[in-house]
Amino acid sequence: MKKITSKYELKGLTSDDLSEYLESIGEPKFRGQQIYNWVYDQLIFDFNKMKNLPLSLREKLEKTSTLNSLNFTTYVKSKNSGTAKFLFSTQDEKKIETVLIPEKGRNTLCISTQVGCPLDCKFCATGLMGYKRNLTAGEIVDQYLLAAKEYGLENITNIVFMGMGEPLLNFTNTINSLKIFTDETNAGLGRNRITISTAGIAPKIIELADSGFRVKLALSLHSCFEDIRSKIMPINEKYSLESVIEALKYYAKKTKTKITFEYTMLKGINDRKEDIAALVKLSKKIPSKINIIPFNSIKHMDPGGISAELEPTSYDKIVAFAEELKSYGLTVMLRDTQGDDIAAACGQLAVKHM
């Protein structure tokens, strides 16, 4: 159990863990399930409103524990697409961002797992902010709960671990949050509605496959060539694409899911003829689909080095690139640049003043 400031953080605990906690403070176990129901069914985060708890317990919990992992700071909605960006602050006054993306027939919440990110991908605003710390399971789960409070539980249909940070470098807390998100006894979303996106932490991909959660997995691919990928994603020096692909094959086989390859289009870097040939070859090795993403400007971060030189592929060229991939029988999706007017599009999340 995580302690933030001087109180125990109760969000992010499973109903069993919550029951054990209640027992450890001298209370009947079933009180844990009652609290869990208030939080996950009713979105009540104030002990004093949990009317089936005795006053003495409410007072005790108020002194020792908290249901406020995050505080809601601001909320901004895109005029173009309806995409909404939430800014939350943690108890130690770090800022994180979460994005809600409305799409046809579903609303996807893009959540963060770290404050900043240590991986320094050159096209990513979060990478440019550096790394502060891992989020706790409670802080990961609370992004969902606070967004649900704003939009309604039933209106958040999908979760992607694709906001700030690398989820597989915060493995334990990511897994603990999955226990809550997939819990069918609360408004759990089910594994088919959850996607984890990784920059390619090969050993953790294997561990995730063996964890039994069977959620969908996306790889931030962005180039099929080791040397180019290393330039734009330094983590490739540690875990080569070859080793990551081996891990993904294991994941796909073990979980019987398709892998999504995320591919941000960078002019002159990964939008060439040889990139199409390499993508076709890669896609034949592994059950997969390709998500083509237009590069969103990160100029709001005043980048230097390679990041400052990156330019987007033109939209016409992106469409032609996608069409040619499709002509080889590949499943290809072309993602809109939703929310770019509020810096909430893919790769743009960063709390600038940090």
Ligand code: SF4
């Ligand atoms: S793309 Fe993902 S892994 Fe890479 S720096 Fe950004 S947040 Fe981190």
